[in-house]
């Protein structure tokens with residue numbers, strides 16, 4: 001069990017800056033995110049696109065913003081638990097007991113939910129049968145490629161993941177790459193390499209096809225694919241891999257007893273607390289009159305929520321407002337001034 | 341104002357007046373029509389504003405940009421007449437447009 005002053009759910013830009021605001025007032029935070037990297041939407045959806053409305057930065061990219069935020073919170077040596085989704089939040093006397101899908105448990109008086117539009121999850125096949133075979137023939141990621149050795153593998157998708165894995169697995173398995181249209185959106189040279197492999201007979205490519213049905217009782221035996229015009233074909237296969245990118249799912253957040261408005265959590269604008277004491281929500285996931293889903297708004301929300309956390313984390317101390325320019329205590333926490 | 345008809349997957353139909361300049365997605369979201377999620381707020385990055393445009397309307401719409409076609413790869417059950425509604429801007433020419441929502445957005 002990990003004890004902390006504040007658990008931050010979500011390592012998007014807003015969650016990361018909240019760590020900074022907690023750090024400067026002396027509160028210890030732990031961060032959990034379902035993705036395999038920090039940065040939330042900025043990294044997952046638009047790493048290379050320009051952002052023009054971060055105060056005092058004429059322009060930055062989703063990636064550079066994330067890198068700078070990480071640099072800024074470095075002094076606090078915060079643990080960031082990636083690849084873990086927060087599943088359960090239950091009251092434990094004066095604390096919240098928070099459990100992740102990997103059964104890690106946190107005990108904390110405060111939770112800041114900076115969960116964006118929800119956790120990023122793989123997009124799945126639209127077929128009902130696909131659920132039945134999930135993790136038993138149908139996969140949305142690859143942990144160990146050797147599992148697919150000498151098997152018949154059908155890979156669906158048109159982006160880099162689908163192309164890269166089709167090329168990689170074609171060296172050890174019998175691969176068919178299926179995509180809904182003739183063009184691939186992955187890197188040009190990877191698409192060309194896949195076409196070259198196809199000509200050399202190392203890889204089969206089927207376009208423009210989409211999945212139509214899955215056949216098999218205990219294990220997958222074959223699938224059928226079809227075109228827009230209804231032409232179908234059968235592919236004998238052992239495994240089916242889908243690479244359709246990620247989608248944001250609110251997921252477990254709906255089960256924590258919080259008020260919800262559409263897919264967002266109403267908060268007060270004094271300290272961004274939800275209807276539950278000690279649970280705050282900031283960034284895209286919170287709502288209040290006039291809410292703007294902008295990164296800069298999320299930064300402000302984090303600053304106030306951090307002060308809100310102080311009360312419960314340090315019940316016997318009084319929070320004092322200070323400027324970073326002149327506060328010795330803040331500069332010590334940032335490691336820019338030696339304490340005497 | 342142009343009238344747009346949104347048909348939910350269960351067949352329930354909503355006819356809404358949508359101001360010129362808004363997108364078909366915004367028309368749905370601002371009027372609380374279920375079936376269009378628009379998680380990314382219209383920046384062509386989520387494919388959760390996906391819908392099927394009635395065939396006779398499909399060719400009348402401004403053509404898809406490649407970013408929209410790329411994003412449609414990730415939509416739930418894309419078909420021949422699939423569009424992302426955040427990429428369709430309402431004009432007088434679209435008066436009478438009919439879009440059908442997929443069974444879910446993902």
Ligand SMILES: Cc1cc2nc3c(=O)[nH]c(=O)nc-3n(C[C@H](O)[C@H](O)[C@H](O)COP(=O)(O)OP(=O)(O)OC[C@H]3O[C@@H](n4cnc5c(N)ncnc54)[C@H](O)[C@@H]3O)c2cc1C
Pocket residue numbers: 009010011012013014015032033034035039040041042045046050051052053084085086087114115116117118119120250251252253282283284285293294295296298380383385
């Ligand atoms: C294409 C595009 C362009 C944009 N351009 C701009 C712009 O120019 N300026 C601007 O200000 N904003 C812009 N935005 C919006 C901006 O990216 C968002 O407002 C911002 O990312 C919100 O940050 P966040 O930290 O609240 O949430 P997110 O960035 O969504 O991060 C939330 C994180 O929480 C994680 N999470 C959620 N639930 C759980 C759980 N239960 N357990 C573990 N982890 C969980 C998710 O995996 C995710 O990583 C743009 C968005 C898009 C899509």
Ligand code: FES
Pocket residue numbers: 365377378379380381382383384385386387388389411424425426427
């Ligand atoms: S609203 Fe996200 S792609 Fe249209």
